[in-house]
Each structure stands twice: as C-alpha cells, then as structure tokens.
Amino acid sequence: MIDVEGFRANVGIILTNQLGQVFWAKRIGQNSWQFPQGGIKSYETLEQALYRELTEEVGLTRDHVEILGMTQQWLYYNLPYHLIRHHKRPLCIGQKQRWFILRLLGKESDVRLDLSGTPEFDGWRWVNYWHPLREVVPFKRKVYESALKELEPLCPALKRPA
Template sequence: MNLEHVIDNERVIDREGFRPNVGIVICNADDQVLWGRRINGRDSWQFPQGGVHRGESPEEAMYRELEEEVGLRPEAVELLGRTQGWLHYRLPKRFIRKTESPVCIGQKQIWFLLRLTAPESAIKLDAHEDPEFDDWRWVTYWFPVSAVVDFKQAVYRQALAQLAGRLAPRQRNARGRRRQR
C-alpha cells in the first residue's frame, strides 16, 4: 500500500494525504444497487464504504465493512469484480481538518461489486454498535452518480463505469449517462 503515516490501526493516510478506502456496490438480481442513507446525514445517501486498516488488504477491508455497515457476511454475497487501481477524490477545503497530523486531503478507493445472494432480510443496518446508515433502498445502477454529494460524483462515475461490464448488457449500454431512473 506504500503507507507513510499510520495514525492508529484504523486510520492510515498515505504520503500524498489520501486515506485508503474501499467502496462497496451491492446489487440485487435485477442489477439495482443498494443505496444507504447516512445517520445524521440530513438526507445524505451513499454506497457503503470504509477505511483500510493497517495490515489489511482491500478485500479484507471490504468484507469487514460489509458486515459493519449492512450486516452482511461473506456467504451472503457473490464477489463479481473490483476496480483496477486506486480511484481518488479530494475533500472540499471545508472538510479538511488542518489541525490533524497528517492532514487527510481525500480518499483513494478500490471499489467492489457484489451480488446479494441471501434474502433482503439479511441486510441489517444495526449490526454494528455504531451504525453508519439508518435507511436503505434499491436504486437503478447509474442513479448514484448524480445523487451522491458533488465531490464524490466523478469517483462514483469511474467506479460504476469500470464495474458495469460485470452486469447485464443494459448496464454496460448506459455507461456515461449522468442520470437514469
């Protein structure tokens, strides 16, 4: 991972100021994707995601975050694919905590595409002591690109474009559309 700064076992910042992170796209049999509403997010919705801990591979982090954020065990999903290399986004200046050392300027992410193989009832937002989400819904594959907070839109577009080839032809053909409902 080429890490320089380890704040603790859970917070790692690389030499360029990016936090290694995984993003998780969970789809159902109809290729709709799970879209979660963040707790205290004032109607802020996003895909499950989380940091890569010290000594953890991106895939190990993905399975840990999957269970922490949506209560799904590895046997409840099928791994369909992942993005190639790290995708980066920068935080807006108002979110950068300049008093922390090292300063985190954004995230670099590996994205994973999973298919839910368990019943929907296996999704448990309260599986962890500090839940990330308080609601979820299925949305069309490309909907999140325009619905997520603006500074994440480009990385969502890149991730979904790379992962679309693992799904039905209708998702590959929609590549590049900014909004599909």
C-alpha cells in the same frame, strides 16, 4: 491508513441485486445518500477490508454476497476544504478507493444497519444502477462515475443481449 500525499486508503462497495439495481444507503441523521465504503486498516488486504466494512455497515457477511469484480486502479477524490481536519496529523486531504461490485446471494432481510456500535446508515433502498450519480455529493461524483462505468460490464443483470 493515510499515504504520503494525504489520501486515506478506502474500499467502496457497489452491492447489486438480481435486477441489477444497487444498494443505496442514507447517512444516519442526514439527507445524504451513498454507497457503503470505509478505510483499510494497515494489516488488512483489500478483501478483508471489504468484508469487515460490509458487515459493520450493512450487516452482511461473505456468505451473503459474491464478488463480481474490482476496479483495476485506485480512484481518488479530494475533500472539500471545510471537511479537512486541519488540526489532525497525518493530514487527510481525500480518499483513494478501490471499488468492488458484489451480487447479493442472501435475502434482503439479511441486511442489518444496526450491528455496529456506531451505525453509519439509518435507511436504504434499491435504485437503478446509474441513479447514484444524481444524488451523491458533488465531490464524490467523478469517482462514482468511474467505478460504475468500469464495473458495469461485470453486473450480469445489466448485460445486454447479443
């Protein structure tokens, strides 16, 4: 779903474990790491898109996770010029995303990267909550930083004692 400004609606997923670490996934066949994310279909709610993407990309279902929260506003990033598909219509110049923070209730062995006919990831690991800011591609960094800052207070394992 691309809006009139050229931004594709998308959900981003920050999956946490009991230690407050986040799920960090390696793009298939690349040395590029990111959080799971994906487009919202025209007939889907944000939560429906979240669960579909979670299952397609990570193999987890709603029974494996608990939603802790979501960003209040859309967060935007522009694609670098060389990644814009100038011949496609409607033209997509970037993404607008609503980010969810989830807690894993299931086991690590529930994670399956191979359930989709076209897997997006071929590896994953748990990393420190702020680690993704060091590794994500530069054009996504501000969105990642905004989402992590806004959602940090909702991650129980990161709460500081009073």
